[in-house]
Amino acid sequence: MNVWLNFxxxxxxxxxxxMYGSTGEILTEKSGHLNLxxxxxxCMGGAGGCLVLNMIGKSSLPGFLIVILGILGALVMAxxxxxxxxxxxxxxxxxxxxxGLALTTFGxxxxxxxxxxxxxxxxLVGPKMLYRWPFADRTDALQCLxxxxxxxxxxAVMASVILYRTKMGLHLRAVGENPGTADAVGINVTRxxxxxxxxxxxxxxxxxxxxxIDYMASQEAYLSLEAFGWLSIALVIFALWRPHMTILGSxxxxxxxxxxxxxxxxxxxxxxxxxxxxxxxLPYVVTIMVLIVTSIRNKRENQPPASLGLSYFREER
Amino acid sequence: xxxxxxxxxxxxLFHLAKRAQIQPWxxxxxxxxxxxxxxxxxxxVAFILIERLHQNPDRIDDFYYSFIKGxxxxxxxxxxxxxxxxxxxxxxxxxxxxxRMRFWNIGAEGQTLMGVLGCIAVAFYLGGxxxxxxxxxLMFIAALVCGAVWGLIPALFKAKWNTNETLFTLxxxxxxxxxxxxxLVIWVPSGSSTLGKLKYGKLPSFGHDxxxxxxxxxxxxxxxYVYLKHSKQGYEISVVGESVRTAQYSGINVKNxxxxxxxxxxxxxxxxxxxxxxxxxxxxxxxxVGGQGFTAxxxxxxxxxxxxxMLITSALISMLNSGAAQISQDFNVxxxxxxxxxxxxxxxxxxxxxFINYQVIFRKADRTAAKEGVK
Numbered sequence: 201m202n203v204w205l206n207f208x209x210x211x212x213x214x215x216x217x218x219m220y221g222s223t224g225e226i227l228t229e230k231s232g233h234l235n236l237x238x239x240x241x242x243c244m245g246g247a248g249g250c251l252v253l254n255m256i257g258k259s260s261l262p263g264f265l266i267v268i269l270g271i272l273g274a275l276v277m278a279x280x281x282x283x284x285x286x287x288x289x290x291x292x293x294x295x296x297x298x299x300g301l302a303l304t305t306f307g308x309x310x311x312x313x314x315x316x317x318x319x320x321x322x323x324l325v326g327p328k329m330l331y332r333w334p335f336a337d338r339t340d341a342l343q344c345l346x347x348x349x350x351x352x353x354x355x356a357v358m359a360s361v362i363l364y365r366t367k368m369g370l371h372l373r374a375v376g377e378n379p380g381t382a383d384a385v386g387i388n389v390t391r392x393x394x395x396x397x398x399x400x401x402x403x404x405x406x407x408x409x410x411x412x413i414d415y416m417a418s419q420e421a422y423l424s425l426e427a428f429g430w431l432s433i434a435l436v437i438f439a440l441w442r443p444h445m446t447i448l449g450s451x452x453x454x455x456x457x458x459x460x461x462x463x464x465x466x467x468x469x470x471x472x473x474x475x476x477x478x479x480x481x482l483p484y485v486v487t488i489m490v491l492i493v494t495s496i497r498n499k500r501e502n503q504p505p506a507s508l509g510l511s512y513f514r515e516e517r
Numbered sequence: 518x519x520x521x522x523x524x525x526x527x528x529x530l531f532h533l534a535k536r537a538q539i540q541p542w543x544x545x546x547x548x549x550x551x552x553x554x555x556x557x558x559x560x561x562v563a564f565i566l567i568e569r570l571h572q573n574p575d576r577i578d579d580f581y582y583s584f585i586k587g588x589x590x591x592x593x594x595x596x597x598x599x600x601x602x603x604x605x606x607x608x609x610x611x612x613x614x615x616x617r618m619r620f621w622n623i624g625a626e627g628q629t630l631m632g633v634l635g636c637i638a639v640a641f642y643l644g645g646x647x648x649x650x651x652x653x654x655l656m657f658i659a660a661l662v663c664g665a666v667w668g669l670i671p672a673l674f675k676a677k678w679n680t681n682e683t684l685f686t687l688x689x690x691x692x693x694x695x696x697x698x699x700x701l702v703i704w705v706p707s708g709s710s711t712l713g714k715l716k717y718g719k720l721p722s723f724g725h726d727x728x729x730x731x732x733x734x735x736x737x738x739x740x741x742y743v744y745l746k747h748s749k750q751g752y753e754i755s756v757v758g759e760s761v762r763t764a765q766y767s768g769i770n771v772k773n774x775x776x777x778x779x780x781x782x783x784x785x786x787x788x789x790x791x792x793x794x795x796x797x798x799x800x801x802x803x804x805x806v807g808g809q810g811f812t813a814x815x816x817x818x819x820x821x822x823x824x825x826x827m828l829i830t831s832a833l834i835s836m837l838n839s840g841a842a843q844i845s846q847d848f849n850v851x852x853x854x855x856x857x858x859x860x861x862x863x864x865x866x867x868x869x870x871x872f873i874n875y876q877v878i879f880r881k882a883d884r885t886a887a888k889e890g891v892k
Binding site: 284297298312433487498 | 533534535566621623674678679680681683684685687688689690691692695696698699702703808811812814815818850851852853854855856857859860861863864867868870871874875
């Protein structure tokens with residue numbers, strides 16, 4: 201297979217990490233909560249999944265069950281993190297930035313402690329081939345497109361449909377734009393905020409799990425996970441708060457991020473060592489550009505949810 | 518009885534009301550209780566995570582003693598604690614003016630890193646060719662300029678087009694990180710990307726290596742307190758923070774205030790970068806600031822944006838950090854344990870703010886019952 205196609209597939213596979221992260225973050229932000237804890241949540245999702253696999257990785261359970269249980273482990277752990285965040289910010293009305301940052305500190309730290317105790321020969325070596333179904337036997341880049349990649353695409357599309365085509369989505373967006381008005385129409389603001397944050401966190405956690413178990417599939421993968429959590433938050437802006445746009449956006453991000461390693465293989469292009477950091481900087485610079493352009497154009501449908509970052513207290517005017 | 522109660526007027530078990538004010542001692546008692554509760558939970562979590570602890574549970578008092586042992590049992594540890602605290606305090610001071618204006622600058626990490634890079638770049642290129650005092654001055658200027666530029670860019674866009682500053686400053690952190698790694702590749706031809714300690718451009722010291730840094734930060738704390746509480750500019754910052762509309766009505770040029778305040782923030786971050794670069798490391802890595810830019814946000818917020826109270830909160834966080842580092846050393850666990858412990862304590866302090874700002878009023882069961890004539 202030629203270099204370009206490999207490159208594209210690798211970008212897609214890498215992008216799925218952000219696809220999970222930013223789809224989750226979009227759901228949360230649509231309820232008016234800027235969750236800066238996403239890096240910590242993704243890390244803990246990864247840890248949760250690996251923790252389960254560490255217990256069942258060598259058991260005689262059928263393959264699909266191992267896959268599902270691993271995913272559930274990631275989901276549950278990440279949702280627990282989301283629950284901490286939503287309890288503090290929704291019920292106790294704490295400052296969202298501070299809570300999110302504390303959650304990231306906590307999550308990244310706890311993940312490192314947990315992962316250092318797990319045995320990679322159990323949680324990684326066997327299960328990683330299961331997660332690469334149906335392309336596990338391939339030797340080219342296609343082997344990276346496993347179950348969890350397709351799951352990411354499905355979740356992103358579904359999230360868009362729910363947000364923009366159902367009543368529930370309309371209610372959720374109303375909560376994020378103006379919780380006071382939503383409350384007045386009889387929408388249960390607290391419930392929507394909790395649900396969006398917890399489900400969003402669960403989805404984001406899958407991204408961390410996918411990164412460790414499938415995309416990188418290495419013992420040290422967890423050490424580099426945090427940076428991609430922040431990149432997922434960047435991608436939310438890039439995707440203009442639309443989940444289906446994250447499919448495109450994450451591919452572009454994956455492309456930009458992995459071009460530093462691929463571009464050297466393309467004939468006629470020479471890359472110096474010094475250019476690599478600059479190439480890796482591109483996703484962030486592009487995000488800043490998008491942020492600036494959308495704020496200059498000031499189109500209403502491309503703006504962040506109006507009450508993003510603000511706590512809601514019914515009795516406050 | 519219970520059925521009868523059901524037909525009475527429905528009053529929830531408790532409801533919440535915003536407190537008009539709270540006595541300072543009560544607020545501090547609540548915070549203290551939260552920290553104690555947090556420490557208890559830390560103990561439980563550590564009990565699960567640390568093998569040596571659940572094998573011999575009586576070492577739990579060792580666990581708590583480590584928080585003191587980590588910072589205060591030798592002269593060297595005390596100085597190190599004071600140094601850590603001073604740097605954290607400096608960055609926390611830097612983010613404070615912007616926060617008082619409700620400008621969510623979470624880019625202190627990048628702004629400080631650019632400060633370090635600026636002053637090290639000057640030392641790298643000019644070291645040995647100019648007199649030492651001039652080099653230090655040039656490094657100082659470079660650090661401040663780099664920090665200020667990194668703070669000003671998001672501020673200009675915020676003022677002109679209302680670009681979301683939280684997300685903008687967050688991205689700028691990473692741009693700064695990669696700029697540093699770019700320069701490291703250029704400066705270190707061997708490809709290892711680690712720059713050794715430079716020979717030139719060390720901040721002169723007297724008494725103790727760290728004394729200068731500590732004194733500078735103390736002076737800065739007092740200066741910023743006066744600036745924020747007793748100057749016209751500080752007042753303008755508070756007004757813009759309370760309500761942009763009020764500020765506009767009273768003739769404050771909001772755009773100017775935003776830009777000026779972020780300039781101050783950026784300059785102070787640059788200064789912190791200078792203290793790290795010229796005062797401590799004489800080198801730069803992508804980890805020079807090591808996440809303190811983020812921790813500083815929490816320190817500043819916990820102190821309610823008051824520079825003097827910040828001395829307490831930065832001391833608390835530094836103490837927790839070095840205590841937890843001591844624990845991971847003594848009990849042989851992963852070096853990431855401090856983050857877990859600081860995270861847990863922060864959750865509790867963050868949560869406790871709710872009980873300071875709001876009060877929970879329980880239903881008075883008797884009164885309802887009496888009204889319905891049940892009793």
